[in-house]
Each structure stands twice: as C-alpha cells, then as structure tokens.
Amino acid sequence: MDLKFNNSRKYISITVPSKTQTMSPHIKSIDDIVVLGINLSRFSKITQFFICVAGVFVFYLIYGYLQELIFSVEGFKPFGWYLTLVQFAFYSIFGLIELQLVQDKRRRIPGKTYMIIAFLTVGTMGLSNTSLGYLNYPTQVIFKCCKLIPVMLGGVFIQGKRYNVADVSAAVCMSLGLIWFTLADSTIAPNFNLTGVILISLALCADAVIGNVQEKAMKLHNASNSEMVLYSYSIGFVYILLGLTCTSGLGPAVTFCSKNLMRTYGYAFLFSLTGYFGISFVLALIKNFGALLAVTVTTGRKAMTIVLSFIFFAKPFTFQYIWSGLLVVLGIFLNVYSKNMDKIKLPSIYDLINKTVEVKKSRTLAQTV
DSSP: OEEEOTTOOOEEEOOOOOHHHHSOHHHHTTTOOEETTEEOTTSOHHHHHHHHHHHHHHHHHHHHHHHHHHHTSTTOGGGHHHHHHHHHHHHHHHHHHHHTTSSOOOOOSOHHHHHHHHHHHHHHHHHHHHHTTTSOHHHHHHHHTOTHHHHHHHHHHTSOOOOOHHHHHHHHHHHHHHHHHHHHHHHHOTTOOHHHHHHHHHHHHHHHHHHHHHHHHHHHHTOOHHHHHHHHHHHHHHHHHHHHHHTTOHHHHHHHHHHSHIIIIIHHHHHHHHHHHHHHHHHHHHHHHOHHHHHHHHHHHHHHHHHHHHHHSOOOOOTHHHHHHHHHHHHHHHHHHHHTTTTOOOOOHHHHHHHHHHHHHHHHHHHHO
8 A cells, every 4th residue: 555645756655464464473373283393283183182192192101111210220319300401401402403394493482481481390300200219100100190289279379269079079089099109108118208209299289380381371472392392491401400510419420320321321312202202292282272181181191101110110019009099080080070060961969869760660660561
C-alpha cells in the first residue's frame, strides 16, 4: 500500500505483510512434532502418541538397566555427582548435534528461564543418581513414582489449594505405599541408608516442579526439544562443575574412572545416549499431550523398570514390595482419575447396589417363569 503526499514526488511505502508473515516464527510450526530430527507431524495424533510411548519405554528401560549396572561397579557409588556431570556433558553434545538438523537454530526461551530449568534438572538427576549410592534401585524408582505428594504439599502450603477426595486418597495411598516399601527395604536390604531417602525425596520435589515449568516454557515460546536439552543441560553442566570443583570432588572421581575407562565412561556414554533419546520422547509428550499424560506414561515405565531390576540384578526380595507397589499404583490411578473425572465415569456405590438388585430381580423372574 502506497501513500502519496500532495504536490510531492516523495512516496512513503507501507508494505502490509501476509498473514503468515505477521505470525511469530515461534508460532509457524506450532503443530510440528520433531523428535531426534524426525518430523512426526505427518502421522495422526494417536500414532504420534504411541510412537512417543514406545520411545519412552524402549530407551528408558535400557537407561535404567545401564544406570544400575554403573553403580554395580565396585567403588563407584560415591561418584554419583560425577556421573551426572558426564551425563550432562554428553546431553549437551547430543543436543548441539541435533540442533544442527533444525533449520531455525535461534534460542527462543529466555536465558533466565533456562537457568531455573537447569537448576531443577541438576537437582532431579544429580540427587537421583547420588541416592543410588545409598538405596536399592527399586526403592529409588518407587519414590520417583510418587511425584504427586510434593506437588500437593506445595499446593496446600504455598498456594492454599484445596483438593478433592480422589487426590487426597491418591496421596494417602502413595504415602502408605512408600512407607511400607521403605520399611521392607530397611529390613532386608544390606545397603539401606536414610541419607538415600533424603536425597531421593529432594530429587522428587525438583522433579515435581520441572515438568510444569518445561511444559509452560515450551508451549509459550514453541521451543524445540533439542533447544531445551542443549541449553538446560549445558547450563546444568556448569553448575555441577563449579560444585564439584568447590567441594574437591572432581579429582578422586576422574582418578577412579581413568582406571576403569570402559566400565565407567563406556557405560556412561551408552547410559547418556539412551537417556537423551528417552528424554526427547518425554519432551515431545509434554509439549503435545501435556505433563499429566507424560507423567502417567513415565510412571508405567518405572513400574516395568522395577520388575526388570529384580530379574537382571540379584537383590533381596519380599512380598511386601509387591503389596506396597500395588498401593502406589492405586494412588497413581486415583490421581489420573481425579484429573479426568469428566471423561472417566466410574459407577457409584448406589448405582452398583441398584444394578445388583435389578440383576437379582431379573433372575427371580426368570426362575418363576
């Protein structure tokens, strides 16, 4: 559109861009779902979901096996933070490589947001890795299944929220399941230590926050998975490096790992690779299907990881593990149900009684006839 002034040969040209041009570049590809450089948008929504679920299960089951395998190396247990440092370094490299496959390489999420996400990521993964030096792997995993508990406590004490009966029941089931599982572990596990419980509890608190922060940031700025991984883990790498340097924990870890290159750095590379692939699928789930559904999928994966842990690694076993685990599973179901009450219609006790009476009446009538 051109505007012309009277008796003047000077023109002011005002160009009206097209609709697609006026859109932010962050919004242009909002429907795209790209995992490991592969665009899954050409598939239907349900196919995208099952591909992401399959990726989470396959890669994280291998990840869990390798994580327990690393800590089974004699003398490695004190170096959980160093393993996290190596893991973050590999994740940053993988994220940088994947980002090269994307046309738009700009950083979309603000740096301050990434500093918060990196801090939470360090807390989640660092404390979780370190807790394995004090706990059995199944105990660590069962704790990680109970993310709802710190979320609800924070909502009550910080935001003054009120929860329905299903949410409270879910938290009670998870709490009782955790207590039962921990008591069983303390009774039969030779390496049980209360320090591990404290570490995994703190990791759980950070994990409860990070999913919602990632979901909000990725949807608000439409950031790619590779960008999220690259910046959050590279900043987290700096945090851990500074921490290990200040606490003099870097030297002993490097010395130990240099004597066992294949069983430390070799396992750590495979551990990081499968973890990176797995987290790419988790971020895709969070971005496209929401944090709640992603947590449900990862919780199912954790349950299978516990079973595989008992199969592949010799450890004491008691049936209390099964009963306490079922209590946690019941809590997870109640949590999912409370978030989807409109979609999931469970019959009330009154309806069940009426239905039973109607069935008895019909049987009596049939017998009379």
